[in-house]
Amino acid sequence: xxxxxxxxxxxxxxxxxxxxxxxxxxxxxxxxxxxxxxxxxxxxxxxxxxxxxxxxxxxxxxxxxxxxxxxxxxxxxxxxxxxxxxxxxxxxxxxxxxxxxxxxxxxxxxxxxxxxxxxxxxxxxxxxxxxxxxxxxxxxxxxxxxxxxxxxxxxxxxxxxxxxxxxxxxxxxxxxxxxxxxxxxxxxxxxxxxxxxxxxxxxxxxxxxxxxxxxxxxxxxxxxxxxxxxxxxxxxxxxxxxxxxxxxxxxxxxxxxxxxxxxxxxxxxxxxxxxxxxxxxxxxxxxxxxxxxxxxxxxxxxxxxxxxxxxxxxxxxxxxxxxxxxxxxxxxxxxxxxxxxxxxxxxxxxxxxxxxxxxxxxxxxxxxxxxxxxx
Numbered sequence: 023x024x025x026x027x028x029x030x031x032x033x034x035x036x037x038x039x040x041x042x043x044x045x046x047x048x049x050x051x052x053x054x055x056x057x058x059x060x061x062x063x064x065x066x067x068x069x070x071x072x073x074x075x076x077x078x079x080x081x082x083x084x085x086x087x088x089x090x091x092x093x094x095x096x097x098x099x100x101x102x103x104x105x106x107x108x109x110x111x112x113x114x115x116x117x118x119x120x121x122x123x124x125x126x127x128x129x130x131x132x133x134x135x136x137x138x139x140x141x142x143x144x145x146x147x148x149x150x151x152x153x154x155x156x157x158x159x160x161x162x163x164x165x166x167x168x169x170x171x172x173x174x175x176x177x178x179x180x181x182x183x184x185x186x187x188x189x190x191x192x193x194x195x196x197x198x199x200x201x202x203x204x205x206x207x208x209x210x211x212x213x214x215x216x217x218x219x220x221x222x223x224x225x226x227x228x229x230x231x232x233x234x235x236x237x238x239x240x241x242x243x244x245x246x247x248x249x250x251x252x253x254x255x256x257x258x259x260x261x262x263x264x265x266x267x268x269x270x271x272x273x274x275x276x277x278x279x280x281x282x283x284x285x286x287x288x289x290x291x292x293x294x295x296x297x298x299x300x301x302x303x304x305x306x307x308x309x310x311x312x313x314x315x316x317x318x319x320x321x322x323x324x325x326x327x328x329x330x331x332x333x334x335x336x337x338x339x340x341x342x343x344x345x346x347x348x349x350x351x352x353x354x355x356x357x358x359x360x361x362x363x364x365x366x367x368x369x370x371x372x373x374x375x376x377x378x379x380x381x382x383x384x385x386x387x388x389x390x391x392x393x394x395x396x397x
Contacts, residue, residue, distance in 0.1 A: 069383035086249035104128030217241035
């Protein structure tokens with residue numbers, strides 16, 4: 023009896039050891055396949071179809087800023103210097119050409135007007151003397167040398183009057199209207215352009231030298247876009263090329279531009295400046311504003327899908343191929359150009375797409391379903 027019990031115990035132990043040593047079989051799932059039930063599929067907005075082959079434009083994306091050509095930027099100074107008596111200018115203020123923007127005062131303005139009127143008076147007397155000596159010389163009543171001296175004095179006086187006249191014009195005084203009754207201690211500085219004030223560099227009462235800048239004015243009607251294009255891409259740009267520019271404002275407004283000039287110097291950053299003209303002026307565009315831009319550089323035939331068909335996961339991009347009515351396979355792709363809500367795709371393993379059906383809309387629903395199933 024004891025032997026029988028011992029044999030049973032040994033048999034039981036062997037059976038337990040044999041069972042514990044059996045290899046475990048782990049369930050495996052295909053992480054690239056997602057399957058729906060009929061009810062789940064009915065509640066999605068998934069749409070399927072064939073991948074198209076269509077012409078798609080290759081875009082060069084660059085950046086830059088709004089600039090103003092030198093002829094539309096004006097630095098205003100007082101040609102003879104002086105004290106700033108009054109001004110109403112503030113940065114951003116709009117100006118009209120010919121509008122008084124400052125009044126200057128200085129004793130030298132009085133002196134210049136005095137010198138001009140004195141020289142003009144001497145010129146009138148000199149002219150009479152010259153005519154008299156000319157008549158006498160023709161009648162041999164005076165020597166040629168005496169006439170030549172009078173002639174030289176008369177010419178010198180005309181030169182003096184002319185030079186003083188030009189100096190008066192330089193400070194905004196019309197010499198033709200100047201006489202002994204309207205000598206002024208002040209002059210007015212007027213705006214040379216239509217535009218706005220970009221900088222005010224002086225205050226009332228300050229003395230300025232002729233080289234000092236009082237104000238900086240800008241005429242924005244000829245603003246242009248200065249793009250920075252790297253050396254490797256400059257051969258893709260050409261005069262007359264159409265550009266679409268946009269900034270970071272929430273309205274996402276886009277502006278049409280045209281390339282008017284391509285720089286011939288390469289900067290230390292290996293880039294070239296490309297100047298573009300805005301086809302329509304917009305007052306909201308301010309010099310110095312940062313802008314992004316896209317240039318259409320080529321058009322090619324390629325396989326494309328709607329943007330909604332491409333999903334991003336862990337730094338890679340995928341599309342879904344339909345295996346049957348409810349089962350889909352996730353395939354990795356490389357994306358290239360995007361145009362009019364379509365994206366060019368190239369399969370990573372060169373899979374053929376002709377005849378296959380793919381998810382064209384709401385692909386992220388499949389991705390979320392797949393990842394939720396794995397968890």
